[in-house]
Amino acid sequence: MGIAEEIKQEKFKSEFSKVIVNIIYTNAWLQQQHLKLLKERGLTIPQFNILRILRGQHPKPATVNLLIDRMLDKSSNASRIVDKLEQKELVIRKQCSNDRRAVDVLISKRGLDLLKDLDAYLDEWESNNDKLSEKESEKLNELLDKLRS
Numbered sequence: 569m570g571i572a573e574e575i576k577q578e579k580f581k582s583e584f585s586k587v588i589v590n591i592i593y594t595n596a597w598l599q600q601q602h603l604k605l606l607k608e609r610g611l612t613i614p615q616f617n618i619l620r621i622l623r624g625q626h627p628k629p630a631t632v633n634l635l636i637d638r639m640l641d642k643s644s645n646a647s648r649i650v651d652k653l654e655q656k657e658l659v660i661r662k663q664c665s666n667d668r669r670a671v672d673v674l675i676s677k678r679g680l681d682l683l684k685d686l687d688a689y690l691d692e693w694e695s696n697n698d699k700l701s702e703k704e705s706e707k708l709n710e711l712l713d714k715l716r717s
Contacts, residue, residue, distance in 0.1 A: 591712075601697075605689055609682060614644040615653055616686070622659060622675035623683055629672030631664070658682060 571590040572578060580586035599613060606616050621638050622630055635646045650673055653659040658679035664670035675683075700708065 587715075601693065605686070605693065609686065610656065611682075612649075614639065614641055614649050615658075617641070617644075618646065618649050618653060619658060619675060619679050619683055622673060623680060626675055626680070629662070629664075629674045631670050631672065635673065653679070 571586065571593055572580075574593065575589070577589075580589065602613060602616070606613060611619075617640050618635055621635055625634075632646050632650060635650070636642070639646060650659060650661065654661050656678075658676055660674045660676050662672045662674070664672045
């Protein structure tokens with residue numbers, strides 16, 4: 569179903585305006601899909617994002633500033649999210665050996681295991697939602713990158 573039918577809007581100011589509405593709507597749809605899966609495991613989308621960043625850094629630690637730079641949602645409070653993940657024993661926080669004012673954050677074994685479990689579900693979700701070919705996905709990525717440039 570097209571965006572016009574989804575939101576019951578016949579006319580758009582322009583095709584570009586329609587694109588923007590479509591991206592916003594699709595983003596909300598994708599977030600809802602991920603939220604269902606993450607909620608079952610007691611995670612929010614920003615927490616999942618930080619865990620994925622830390623897994624990518626593993627075994628090297630990350631600073632909170634690095635997490636902020638790499639987060640998808642720049643308005644998220646990375647320090648507070650790390651606190652929550654630490655309470656869940658999904659990350660470990662240590663004083664940085666090079667800079668006593670900085671804090672290093674590492675993903676824990678428990679955090680790695682949780683992501684490994686989530687990977688299986690996300691892979692299955694992606695395979696069930698393979699409406700775009702590899703070539704179409706590549707083109708869409710190219711167009712979205714172009715839009716942001």
